[in-house]
Amino acid sequence: MNTDVITAAILVIGDEILSGRTKDKNIGFIADYLTQMGIDLQEVRIVADDQDAIVEAVNALRARWTYVFSTGGIGPTHDDITADAMAAAFGVGIDHDPRAMAILKAYYDRSANMEFNEARKRMARIPFGADLIENKVSSAPGFKLDNVFVMAGVPMVMQAMMDAIAPTLETNSQVLSVTVDSGMGEGLVAGPLAELAKEHPAVIIGSYPYMKDDVFATNIVLRCRQKDDLDTAEAAVHAMIESLRGKKQMIL
């Protein structure tokens, strides 16, 4: 693991994802977001609404990666246990936070028919020492403890929180990426592509099969932080495909 590289993990918390009832949309969004910023997402875990499971996962991830982004479990109901689990993971206390209480009180004061009741006050429970993360959608804040960002699970709220967090993150120089559709199956491409990958060690070369009209085709994806290296490798891939097309026609 190169320690100079800024890395990240996602921790999705929620029984509803594991039961299949809700299809997660946050992983793909955050993955795109981090890639565009120049942060390397290295691991994702999805765990149940279970304190032991959350504590174990967040402690494993925060020790290993630069940043951890969690989603889910910070609402007002009895199954929202993320804030308490995070406090337990960090070994700190938790209570109603005066800053969060003020934000929520102002929000519900503006509402004609929503009362700032005990359940809603639960959303102001924030572990000691945490910074708040702004929520422009529904006010109830997320929070940051050390390198862990604790966000809502509702996609629209999570996305607003990512926008609030983004300016505070350190990033790598961006990874440039280019996709070449080889127009042929992975089995034909694989041999020459492995050679090509050895000749261009600075470039991460992935090969992704897909089905189109019941025939397998292959996208070749090149990723690199240096434009020169990427351009050289891309030219080599195009030359490889031309050469393979020639051979294919000779076989036919």
Place this chain on the structure above:
Amino acid sequence: MNTDVITAAILVIGDEILSGRTKDKNIGFIADYLTQMGIDLQEVRIVADDQDAIVEAVNALRARWTYVFSTGGIGPTHDDITADAMAAAFGVGIDHDPRAMAILKAYYDRSANMEFNEARKRMARIPFGADLIENKVSSAPGFKLDNVFVMAGVPMVMQAMMDAIAPTLETNSQVLSVTVDSGMGEGLVAGPLAELAKEHPAVIIGSYPYMKDDVFATNIVLRCRQKDDLDTAEAAVHAMIESLRGKKQMIL
């Protein structure tokens, strides 16, 4: 953890998911599939195409849960390292498997313009002691080592493999589920729902906020293996909502 319950984990292997380039569709499919069969999905991990990461994840998951289902990384190219990583995780050897070679040879013999080349032979590399998993779509088999099922990442192929695996799996009695749309925000529902959850300990009660026309609403999901307990709890939820509607109108 109740050891009588049949549990499962999913391990998704692939740089393309972590970079955001490919949006995973396998987790949601397998989650639904297992829930319908009566197997409790407890954890999901997504890791890179990196041997150390795969080995660590699969060893953690297979020790903890009844079954592990992996997807991705068993194709013919240089970045397909799952079979070798699984062999390393189990401490067994790996080589071209005669059964897999026969299946693949027959498949390519039937093809006019696909040669059974070295790259494609790579897909016959199977760890020693593994059982093969049939692939009705593109023939290249998955495999099973102890409680770990190693499947393709292409959704259509993975789904065919799940169908092949399903009859061999032990299951719990099915979890019954009912969803009640409360028609009101989580903050209003949360207090009484927490009481209700305490009174019905056999039923897992989840509360899932969603936005509709820019207003928060809440689905209440009840899950239980016993129909009687589920019915009683559902009736209690409906009574709770009626009571809250009355109070809401009195406030307005």
